[in-house]
Amino acid sequence: MSEYKPCMLRLRVETHQMLRDAVEGSSHRSMSALADEVLHIALGRMVETQESRSGIDRMIDAANK
Secondary structure, three states, X not given: OOOOOOOOOOOOHHHHHHHHHHHHOOOOOOHHHHHHHHHHHHHHXXXXXXXXXXXXXXXXXXXXX
16 A cells, blocks of 8 residues: 555646756655655744644633642
């Protein structure tokens, strides 16, 4: 079983062009491979940021009580 799931994403024209430009100078074989890596990294960072922000908010709330 593949670890990839086929899906279709709607991208802004500008985002699509940025992806196309980036794949030309990249070692990735396709725009899909590059998009997968970019999304994986960015979403991981977003989750980490939200978790840290949530922890900071809890500390601030506790300090204010």
